Amino acid sequence: MDNQPDQSLHDHSLPTYTAAHLVTPLRQKKDADFVFFELTRSICPVCRRVIDAHILLRHNKVYMRKRCPDHGVFEGLVYGDAQAYTSAARFNKPGTIPLAYSTAIERGCPHDCGLCPDHQQHACLGIIEVNSACNMDCPLCFANAGAGFNLTLEEVEDILDHLVETEGNPEVVQFSGGEPSIHPQIIEMITAAKARNIRHVMLNTNGKRIADDDAFLAQLAPLKPSIYFQFDGFEAETYRLLRGEPDILPQKLRALDRLAEIGAHVVLVPAIDPNVNLHEVGAIVSFGLKHPAVRGINFQPAFQSGRHGVSDPMQRLTIPDILKAMQEQTSDLLMVSDFVPVPCCFPTCNSVTYVLNDGDTVLPLTRLLNVDDYLDYISNRAVLDLSDTIKTALEGLWSSSAVAGSDKAAQQFALSCAACDLPDGLDLGAFAKNIFMIMLQDFMDPWTFNQKNLMKCCKEILLPDGKQIPFCAYNNVGYREQARHQLQARERQRNQAKRAGLPYTPEPLTFSFEQK
Template sequence: MDNQPNLSAQVIPSPNTPVTPVTTSAPSQTPQIRQKKDVDYVFFELTRSICPECRRVIDAHILLRDGKVYMRKRCPEHGIFEGLVYGDAQAYVSAARFNKPGTVPLAYTTEIEKGCPHDCGLCPDHQQHACLGIIEVNSACNMDCPLCFANAGAGFNLTLEDVEGILDHLVETEGNPEVVQFSGGEPSIHPQIIDMIKAAKKRNIRHVMLNTNGKRIADDDEFLRQLGELRPSIYFQFDGFAAETYRVLRGEPDILPQKLRALDRLAEIGAHVVLVPAVDRFVNLHEVGAIVRFGLQHPAVRGINFQPAFQSGRHGESDPMQRLTIPDILQALEEQTNSTLMVSDFVPVPCCFPTCNSVTYVINDGETVLPMTRVLNVENYLDYITNRAVPDISEDIKKALEGLWSSSAVAGSDKAMQQFALSCAACSLPDGLDLNTFAQNIFMIMLQDFMDPWTFNQKNLMKCCKEILLPDGKQIPFCAYNNVGYREQARTQLQTRERQRNQARRMGVPFEPEPLTFTFDSAPQHAPIQVTPAMKGSTHGQQE
């Protein structure tokens, strides 16, 4: 017997069962199906960064969107931040193949305790040695630029003894240091700067550089004579030609004639100069082509280091989504030089993280301007992924190119000429150009992008090869020093140390300084952002 109910049978209500009237209603609406949507970006990687407000270390996402690269991060206290990292997503992704294996220093100064970026340095977690050591000999300056990553002003002066100790420690960690740069503040106004340059030369440091605004060089004959004897390379602040450029960036609209006089005087003593323009998207990006043409024609200038403006230290109001990046300057150079320089002429620098630097070398004999990358496939030699096992890659040429494509490369130096000549043994030189002429007339054009609190990337930091050298031996990666809280703490302690030293001298008693220490148990205190009227409407902050 079938026990299943007869589903087709009618149910007849009993006489006492109330009957519910049947009503006719509109057909029920079909529930709307929710559609999943793709986000408008590609999640490229996870890294660590800092909160721009409190400097707390937080996770950060690197996103590719609309052909550009952005960083997005969230602080539990201050919310979400986003900033432009790189103006060309394809170039950013492909740059990974230029990531050269790091070189271990001979010794480390600090231990791993709190983790990056609070153990600087250098600690054993750091992935690169110091290609370039920077000694800020003072905090004072003879200018008051509306933008200055060092926030130059009254503070401290290192002594010659301080600097000698710093140099000795650098020799301990590097053996034969490549480059030391004296910076500030304005190092040329330090009363012992000549003795400091001599101290570096005495230690056989290959290249000694002076980072300067040029004011003292323009007017001080004795100082110029001393520079002529010592022949340091000159790293020269030069932002363009327009009075408005210097008004906005330097607060001195009429300073150009003084800078030109300084450059002419440097040419008279045979100095080698690298022009260093701080480039702001809304102030002087339109001048980069003119700066190149000027540099190629001036007898003292052997290279240019363009630096996109960044938001560290003293700077004006800005939008982190409108940051200027290396690809933006490269595109402007191609347009403003009528393709004398092209984006494809530049190759990332492998010793640091490849998106931090890009460089090319050109022959400049007064008539011909020819990028090296058009006669030698540099990328083949500096590709550390796809060409790792290619047998026909000359190791000698590769080593020479690594020296040129390095943060320790110094424009106009004998070493650079030797490396250039060796590299171009494989060049296909045009008719009429010989190798010797090519090597003697090289001109370097570099772009250096520094991180700020909006774009700070721990991955990049761990391969930084530009270190701030401090008394007591600490070597702090440049972008950590400017963004994490080291600069503020070091300045306070060095200022206190100088006051105590002067007091001990007056009392006739020995002075033993306390070691520099850095604390990050709570959010470090930062000097308030100083927005000056000259900087209203412009972006970022930059080169001293």
């Protein structure tokens, strides 16, 4: 037998190249035009199915790209400054655990709200939408306000009691809607919140009733709620496009003057659209700094929810865009570098600065304080000369629960000034009362919905039966539509039982989500 090995099984000879092979260039690999930053979870903008999402950095901007098996690929702009977005991670401080949770983990985020044990933050700000009706019909309305439901005083008292149960001493509760000022029991509701020692009670309003109703203004005066005041600019075209009422500005100005007369503290809340009123940001700041009732401004980029019309998700307005406009329009009175992330929620959701505004001086406090020294929880850098009391005070200022013009904010800043090189003998109390807050709040829409951000949300919609639902889940996942339908049915059934002289016990609110 021939024992020679089969050479064909061990033929390692190299392939033969012709001259043509030698002159043909090899194909070159190319880099992507983006950096893959992280993987998260989001929703399909069409069917709201939970899907994977990529966070991408491209041309110093942040985008989200995701694919739904049924509806294809979607991409939207998340943040207008990639460097600021990535560096904000150091402001991501540990969350505070609530005293009690309201729901169990069954289906997973975002379908177990809440708050469920997977949530990573307590409720800094509790929002109670006391009605769905409104005395305006804004094209921009994220809540799609209209006829529907009014919560009863008893329902609101139960909501407040549950908030106390989960928070102990709640920081802020805000009455919203619809337009809460037209609810027939809104004064009793504000009184009920005050009676539960909730530190700050806010009324979210368009100002119409305050402008024209003397009796209502007189009822508000002794309660002194903070007023969260819709104010989008000064041009008739701004109000025509955003609110459907081009001539409403004089009424708003009258409301603000009347609030000043009763000593109310006001936060202006401009909704900023890039094609409508971005050019008015500087004028709003200048006006707010001078008006005696205004203690702060909360700029909010318009987001696609409710009645907001269809817009290009790749052209969204984000916090850095407003900051750049503010710096340009105030001639560097306020600069992008004056603002820092709010660390209690996910850091890129909010930016804030506090300004000394005593009539002669406008000075951002971030130019006095190295905020990184107090809020850099990622590196855990020790600040040896900072007492726990001062640190707590600073955390309170740079928090979503801080309320412009409040005694708490004044006290906290008076404490924090001990860490600054301020003149001896300075009346810190008087100094602190001249502090003006400027905040920017970016809400997610179906194109930018990020489960990671949601799990750190500290702004919760408070519902009857004890559920506390993060704001961006409530507006994007399907909670709002289901809650409104059930609350409207409750009111109808309650009225039917009342007319028949029968008792009425409502069914608990329930939420269902189809997942393929």
